[in-house]
Amino acid sequence: MTYHVLLTPDEAGGFDAVCPALKCSFLGETVAEAIDGIKAAIVGRLDELQRQGLQPPEDNGFVVALEVEDTLRERAEHGLSITMAAHEVEVATAAGF
Secondary structure: OEEEEEEEEEOOOOEEEOOOOOOOEEEEHHHHHHHHHHHHHHHHHHHHHHHHOOOOOOOOOHHHHHHHHHHHHHHHHOOOOOOOEEEEEOOOOOOOO
C-alpha cells in the first residue's frame, strides 16, 4: 500500500513525519530515520485496524491538503519555519490490505 507522508523539521531537532490518512506520526533524528519510523508506524496502524476488523481509510489528496494547511498555519503562528516535504511511502503488511 502507498501512503502520503509529510515531513517537517522539528523545533527541537530532527524531523516529524506524519501520515494524515492514518493519523500516525514519528520523530526521527534524520529524514531517513523519520521515514523508516513512519513506515513502521503505518504498518502497526494497519495491523491494528485489521485486528479490529476495520478497513484502512483512503489516502486521498483532500486529507493531505487539510494536514498541510493546518501544519503550515500552526508553524507560522509559532514563528517556525514553514518548510515541508511530501513523500509517498510504500509499505507491505501482514494484514493483507
